[in-house]
Amino acid sequence: MKIELAGWSSKGLRSPDLEVSFKRDGRVPHVAFVQMPNGTGKTTTLRLLRAALTGIATQWPPEEVLRFRRPSSDEDLGEFIVRLDVDNRPLTIRMAFDFDAQSVRYQTTFGSGQKESFSPPADVGRFLERHFVELFVFDGEFAEELLKPNAMRAKRAIDALFQLHLLDDISAAAEEEWHRATRAASAKGQAGYSRRRNRLDKLREQLRRVKKARKEAEQRTSALEAECEELSRKITTHIGDTEDQRRRLEEKQTEANAAKSAVDVTVTELLPILRKPTAFHPAFAKALVRLREHLDKLKLPASTSIEFFRELQEQETCVCGRPLDEASRAALAKRAASFMGEDYNGVLNSLKADIGSQVEPNCEGPAKDLSDHLTVLGERVKTRDKADSEVRVLRKRLIDSGGDAVKKWEEQRRQKQEEVDKLHQLIDDIDRLAEADDKEDTRCLQALKRYEAEAVRELSEITETLDLRVRTEVLKKLLAEAKAIAEKELRRTIIDSCNSRLRDVLSRDPPEIVEIAGSLRLKGQEGASVGQTQAIGYTFQTTLLSRSEHQFPLVVDSPANPMDITVRTEIARIVPQLCRQFVALTISTERLGFVDAIHKAADGDVLYLTAFRKTEGTKHLVAGLPAEGVLQTESGVLVEGQEYFNRFDLAEED
């Protein structure tokens, strides 16, 4: 990406109203000098440039906004506009000052789009943040801070250029994603996992025990029933002395079996009758018949549906031919509400049809049918119970008369039958439906399976949570390591490049950078002279910018002021090599040893501008302006030209 500074304009602010444009014949020159005598607003312009390029001014407190107000001016509004070319597409950022409201609003224009905010395109916006903008809109203060032991400027500048913070952003995004994914989870830690794992293990052990118990109960029941049957056979064979008694028992048993079958058949026949509600009482049938009759009387469902009236409301005329006005339509809407939709008509007709076909007019049939069945059932139940009772009595009598052996067998059979009954109860309890008060040690298989499914779900949830946590930690660790390695390698190569350039620039006594922590640390010295500091700042900054695959303008306030002539010349020689656009806000005393050297290094691709404020003290300058290349506003003058630039001087300048 290539970002160029096309110019700026200022109006109604502390600095004079000026419009500075660097573009000539559709391109910006390699170097542009804007000579601004002290008091013309160099520092103000640099701050405005930074504010325009970072969007920071919306956060300024009122007193900060008011600092940009022109002294003794009643004007409430002001503006500062920066024009950039991003890959040859214009990007304009406008700051609108409202001194009355003590606020600043931004407006961003890119291509054909305009937004009432600081909204540069995303690919440009990532460079338009404070620490990065300080790299290419540069002043002596920044250079000083690079060497301050506790300042973080050097580190931040590296971070800003190489955007290593993106690795932190990925790390934060991974953490955020973990929180989002596990927000609904009730437990997230290892303790929660162990608790759930133990619960599931216990439930599965209980399930295994219950299933084993059921299987053993079934096997035992089967064996006991066979033994009971064998004992019964032995008892039957040996009881009673007479064939007659045995035959009587067998006959009674046959009768009891038949009575039981009769009851079973009656119950089986009964179920379909019970499933008819009208069988329970004739009143149900009568109510249904009455409901049907009244639906008919009420003409429900209506022969005309609500849809007919809704459609009619849309027509110009009624079915009778009369025109429909608003009053008629309102009346139709009101009446339509008393009709049902066609679908209701269908369901109501089916209801009436079913009542008609299934409910007999006299209403008594099904109720009588059920009543008769229940009477028969009652009689058959009595017969069965009587037969069962007779079998029990006869059997007891025969056993009593059969001697000690038979009594012993009967006692054994009874005990075994008791055990069978208990085992049946156990199986029933295992097979029963789950109840609300079943605990996790229940024998009810259905309840245990429900608990198991719940425990599996909970364990699965926390397993996924923990797995995601582990993966998040791995990713964060990798990112942290990648960042540490990248920082270390970048610092090493930047130190090497900077030191190499410093040996050229400050060849007589070059300082050596040994470490970049938060700031730059020099070998064997605590600080540096003003000139050294400025030179180190340039070196560091141009080294960083030259490593970027993108192109940025380099805007510098007083680029040569604190340096001696030798250093100025060296800096001037290298600066054009390190950037494609160099914009210097200078004062006249910086020309010596700097301007000519840059002019030469940039092969003469240099734009010379001189700006000054219109005051009592500059009236003579206004009077002596050249005939061409002059732009004047109410408060300022901008003159283009090398010759004027070089002869411009003011006594009050340093």
Added chain:
Amino acid sequence: MAHFRLRDDSKQWFKNITKTGSEELGLSLDFDGYYFCVILGLATGRRSNPSDQSGRVTDMVERFPEPYRPQQRIIAGLLIWAELSRRGIAVTEKEAVQSVVVELLDAQSLTGLSNEGMSLLDRYASGGFDALTERFEQKPYRLEQFAREVFGEIQAAVENSEVWLYSA
């Protein structure tokens, strides 16, 4: 899709007369128990909120089981009748009757009942179960015994009901 909803305690109450693998004689559907409760609820006019009355309520079926399909509109008719009576609406009041019909029926529903209608039937079933447990000292153990007793209870309830005996 709405379901008929069954109180777990009622399911448990009917378990001894429900057909199982070893027991061939008994109610073959969960809906059977629900149905007896509905009929007793309609007969007595008792309704209750299943969730308030039982620890757990489960979705049972979203339509009438096959053996009950011929009776589904009959049951809907009884529900309409019971609700008209409960709300003090005479069967001659066309708009009010129509309003109840629209509220309780739904042509698009598998049951022919609206969600409101199904929910109402659940409430009658829950009220019927409350009545059943008050009238029976213990859970039924034989269907032949239960059938005779529940018939007697429903008969008695209808005989004492203004909804059914006097208005019909």
